[in-house]
Amino acid sequence: MKDILLDFIAKYITLTEEEKDAILPMDIFHTVTKGTILLREGQYSKESYFVLKGCIRTYYLLDGEEKTTAFYTEMEALTPNCVVNQTPSEYFISCIEDTVLTISNADKEAEMNSKFPKFEIMCRKMSEELLAKQRFDFDEFKTSSPEQRYRNLLQNRPDLIQRVPQQQLASYLGIKPQSLSRLRARMYEKKS
Amino acid sequence: MKDILLDFIAKYITLTEEEKDAILPMDIFHTVTKGTILLREGQYSKESYFVLKGCIRTYYLLDGEEKTTAFYTEMEALTPNCVVNQTPSEYFISCIEDTVLTISNADKEAEMNSKFPKFEIMCRKMSEELLAKQRFDFDEFKTSSPEQRYRNLLQNRPDLIQRVPQQQLASYLGIKPQSLSRLRARMYEKKS
DNA sequence: TATATTTCTTAACTTAAGTTAAGAAATACG
């Protein structure tokens, strides 16, 4: 399991055995069961997450309705807005599946940075890449119809369609669950 | 004009007079006229922009149609995806108004970092904040209707509605120009 | 200033998403 984290880090920087040994005992590994809520609206959390196995989602509660806006699966990191802005969280984070993840915070990051300065360089790179990806995804969303978005998802993250409930997928695609059902029916009858 | 840059930096870090003096002669200030294209699809650029005065936009050319996805005005920074990913640009960047901006690149950033290490800390902070904002905007977009998005824009960036052509605003809102016209007509007849 | 060009608005029609509701399918759980 811990190899996933090291593999991920290896994409950005090269670690010595010493450094690897420094990371693992940091007590950042956690196993959480399906349905666990990691963060609630209104909380002032300082925790960042990195998914090693499983799937978590962020969702807003608007007019009593859950609006899912993002999913994080293996090798994906999430620092909630509330951590960055030091404001109460506007959304919830919950586990869609039994999930193994690392939970970190500013103190632990500082510890990492002092143990090996490369770490900061890695974070910078990750942050930049994430920003670029985020912007690309947003652009793609803006310039696509719901059907195109669904086709994109099929193309790029087919696993999500299997592992995530449709109602959550729907709001992720910016539509209602009924519309997603209909859209899919439309697509599959076109094909035949 | 250069004060705008210093004011912006002051939001993140405190500069000594020496440091201020180090920044200004770096030859990063440029004035570009309305209509200038700073970056074209396909180019491998390494330049980052920071708008001091004026407005620039990013747009994709899809099926011969311009799809505007973002605007950058005073005090906003843009590092194009192609710079981060080292890939050809997927979009264009052009000036909507006569614009004053700084144009920077990795070399100049390195120069800055060596001149005062605080600079790197600032970039990290900015990057994190930007990521949080970007995610928030995306979430808001996903969970809103075109009309809500327009109302949001009226609320949060009313200047854009004045300074940006409607067809560009429309794709920024994820709809067609005709739909924006109609949407506005609908809104204003409701009010009366 | 007059004319050309671009941008914006309006309208009629088409397509697809939102809404409400009911039943089917899948899942949870006693």
Next chain:
DNA sequence: CGTATTTCTTAACTTAAGTTAAGAAATATA
């Protein structure tokens, strides 16, 4: 295993966005 609960699908109807086209308004330019 069977029942309860949740999730998904389907359908009919409403609302709004996409499309096509034409004319008005604004802007650029000769």
